[in-house]
Amino acid sequence: MFQEKEQHNGDLKESQVKRIQSEKVAASDIMVASLAHELKNGMTSILNFVQYCLNSTSKEDKRATALLGAERETKRCINIVRDLLAYLRVEKEGEEAPQEVSCAVIIDRVFKALSSRIEKEGVFIIQHYPEEISKVWMKAGSIELVFSNIITNALDALEKSQKKEIHVDIQREDKFIQVVIRDSGCGIARKNLARIFEPFFSSKPTGEGTGLGLSICERIINQHGGKIICESKLGTGTKFKILLPSKEGKG
Ligand SMILES: Nc1ncnc2c1ncn2[C@@H]1O[C@H](COP(=O)(O)OP(=O)(O)OP(=O)(O)O)[C@@H](O)[C@H]1O
Ligand SMILES: [Mg+2]
Structure with a gap:
C-alpha cells in the first residue's frame, strides 16, 4: 500500500515536472515569437527606407553599392525571422483542423x-x-x-x-x-x-x-x-x- 502510494507520488512528481518544463518551453517560445515579430516589423521598415534611397540614387553613385548591400542583408534577416516564426508556429498550430x-x-x-x-x-x-x-x-x-x-x-x-x-x-x-x-x-x-x-x-x-x-x-x-x-x-x-x-x- 505504502509502496503503491510512493509510486503514485513519484508519477505525479514526474508529470508535474514535465508540465512545468513544457510550460517553460511554451513561455520562451512566445517570448522569442514576439521578439521575432517586432524585429520583422522593424526590418521591413528599414528595407522600405533603403529602397526609397536606392530609387533616388543613380547607379553610378558610389553610395548605390552600399545601399544594395544594405537591401540584400536586410532581406536576408527578414527571411531568417520569417522562417523562425514559421518554425515556432508549427508547435501551436492548433487552429487548422485535420x-x-x-x-x-x-x-x-x-x-x-x-x-x-x-x-x-x-x-x-x-x-x-x-x-x-x-x-x-x-x-x-x-x-x-x-x-x-x-x-x-x-x-x-x-x-x-x-x-x-x-x-x-x-x-x-x-x-x-x-x-x-x-x-x-x-x-x-x-x-x-x-x-x-x-x-x-x-x-x-x-x-x-x-x-x-x-x-x-x-x-x-x-x-x-x-x-x-x-x-x-x-x-x-x-x-x-x-x-x-x-x-x-x-x-
Ligand atoms: N534534395 C537535397 N539535395 C541536396 N541537399 C539537400 C537536399 N535537401 C536538403 N539538403 C541539405 O540539407 C540542408 C538543410 O535543408 P533545409 O531545407 O533545412 O535548409 P535550407 O534549404 O538550407 O534553408 P531553408 O531554411 O531556406 O529551407 C540544405 O542546406 C542542404 O545542404
Ligand atoms: Mg530548404
Whole structure:
C-alpha cells in the first residue's frame, strides 16, 4: 500500500515536472515569437527606407553599392525571422483542423505553385501515383509546407546537375501512406547527412538558406504520427521517404 502510494507520488512528481518544463518551453517560445515579430516589423521598415534611397540614387553613385548591400542583408534577416516564426508556429498550430486529404492532391498543388521555376530550369517531373490510396488525416496547410520545402530543396540541388529529374512515388505501406521524393541532384555529403534536420543547418551560401526548412518538416511529420527519412549519395542524388498514417490506419 505504502509502496503503491510512493509510486503514485513519484508519477505525479514526474508529470508535474514535465508540465512545468513544457510550460517553460511554451513561455520562451512566445517570448522569442514576439521578439521575432517586432524585429520583422522593424526590418521591413528599414528595407522600405533603403529602397526609397536606392530609387533616388543613380547607379553610378558610389553610395548605390552600399545601399544594395544594405537591401540584400536586410532581406536576408527578414527571411531568417520569417522562417523562425514559421518554425515556432508549427508547435501551436492548433487552429487548422485535420481533414481527409490525398497526398497526391497536395503534391500537385506544390508542383503548380513551383511550375514557372520548374519550366525555366528544365526539370522533369516523373510521378507515379496509384489511384485512391493516398488519403491521410492531415492538416493540409502544414503538409503542403512539408512537400513544398522538400521539392524546393530538390530544385536547389538540381541547379548544377546535367540530369534534372524529380521522381515522386506514392504507395501504401501497411498502415501508412509512403511518399518518396527523389532527385538526381548534387546529393548530401556523409558528414552533413546526420545534420540536415537540425534547426539552422544549411550548406547553402549565406543569404540563400536559413536551414529551418527540414526541421519544420520533421516537426510537422512527427505531429502527424509519421516519419521522415533521408538517404543520399554525393553526386548521385537524394531521396526523402515520408510516412504518414493512412486514413484507415488511424481507424
Ligand atoms: N534534395 C537535397 N539535395 C541536396 N541537399 C539537400 C537536399 N535537401 C536538403 N539538403 C541539405 O540539407 C540542408 C538543410 O535543408 P533545409 O531545407 O533545412 O535548409 P535550407 O534549404 O538550407 O534553408 P531553408 O531554411 O531556406 O529551407 C540544405 O542546406 C542542404 O545542404
Ligand atoms: Mg530548404
